[in-house]
Amino acid sequence: MNLEFSADDIAFRDEVRAFIAEAYPAHLRGKMEEGEELSKEDYLAWHRILAAKGWVAPGWPVEYGGPGWTATQRYIWSEELARADTIPILPFGINMVGPVIYTFGTPEQKARFLPPSLSGDIWWCQGYSEPGAGSDLASLRTRAERDGDFYIVNGQKTWTTLGQHADWGFFLVRTDPAAKPQEGISFLLIDMKTPGITVRPIITLGGEHEVNEVWLENVKVPVENRIFHENKGWTCAKFLLAHERTGIAGVARSKRGIERIKAMARAEAGDDGQPLIRDPDFARKIVELEIDLKALEFTELRTLASESAGKGPGPESSLLKIKGTEIQQRITELALEAAGHYGAPYFRGINQDGNAFPIGPDYSRRVAPTYFNMRKTSIYGGSNEIQRNIIAKMVLGL
């Protein structure tokens, strides 16, 4: 196993680093640092710049618009994006439905959906989970009944991330209620402007509108929008979930997170008036995090080395997901600790005119909403308990 980058890889790293420094829009800089809520335009601005460069979909085959990078180059790319704290490219079109379409779609479906997914002209959302069908996804009940050249879809999806902005959604629907759960499911692409679709916000603990409920009432979907065979949608669903989990460890972004906490702890005084970084207990927590992150990084590099040697990602992606998300959550816990009472989410000062204004250092303002927001990471992409079940079965043979 070789974990060293070659001279070519280092040249590639320098090239992408220079590109990001030049091309990342000035008005977006700092937004991630501050943990600001991102608008649709923010996401699309960076997406379009990368699409124009041909770098928006590193994992796609060249014939569909991918850049033809090696696994190592893709790793370097994600490291550099994190290093520059860029806005993430949303996974729904690029990492999820895009690969399903180029793997299982007809030539017409590829021609229709892949180019606008790359360019950012289609914003996708994921309609998998339902109330009562999350971990046990195959028990989903949203029903699609065939009526000539159409399906008539009725049901409810939930936790639909950024569905309020979506042009299209990819949905798992039940087309054969009599079959075994996995065998009666189909994979449909649905135009979110179709009559009968209602998107309702779910406001999260951090006060953000990131997830939604999607209700479907007699929604007419052309049969030509079905990917792969009727009742064989589970094949596409599983394929997509494997793609969803790659990159979820977020090592590079966590490195940035630890740097931020160190900066906070240098600025913030503890009870003894000394910078918090001098508090041995706080310093120990940071060091423990750094050690765990280093171990995770090497696990990720080992996975990368085996991928470069032609082996696909196996059950170790579950391990990366568990450790990666636990570290992400611990970072937000330490940030909250460093911010102390300034991290209280609704803590405001009142000026002479009676208007509220935020108090405390700038960095403390988003600490609590980010802490709350990051509770999601151990739930989505297959909860960490489910990942432990996978490890028990596939790695430990239990």
Ligand SMILES: Cc1cc2nc3c(=O)[nH]c(=O)nc-3n(C[C@H](O)[C@H](O)[C@H](O)COP(=O)(O)OP(=O)(O)OC[C@H]3O[C@@H](n4cnc5c(N)ncnc54)[C@H](O)[C@@H]3O)c2cc1C
């Ligand atoms: C912020 C956020 C965004 C999301 N975005 C989307 C999206 O865009 N599209 C979409 O389709 N879905 C989305 N999801 C849904 C996500 O995939 C589900 O929440 C997840 O699969 C868990 O399902 P559930 O919420 O129904 O919990 P449940 O499945 O009801 O689980 C409840 C608890 O029981 C545990 N549990 C369940 N089964 C087992 C078992 N067999 N063994 C051990 N423990 C078990 C779980 O780990 C969990 O702790 C999102 C979720 C969140 C939180």
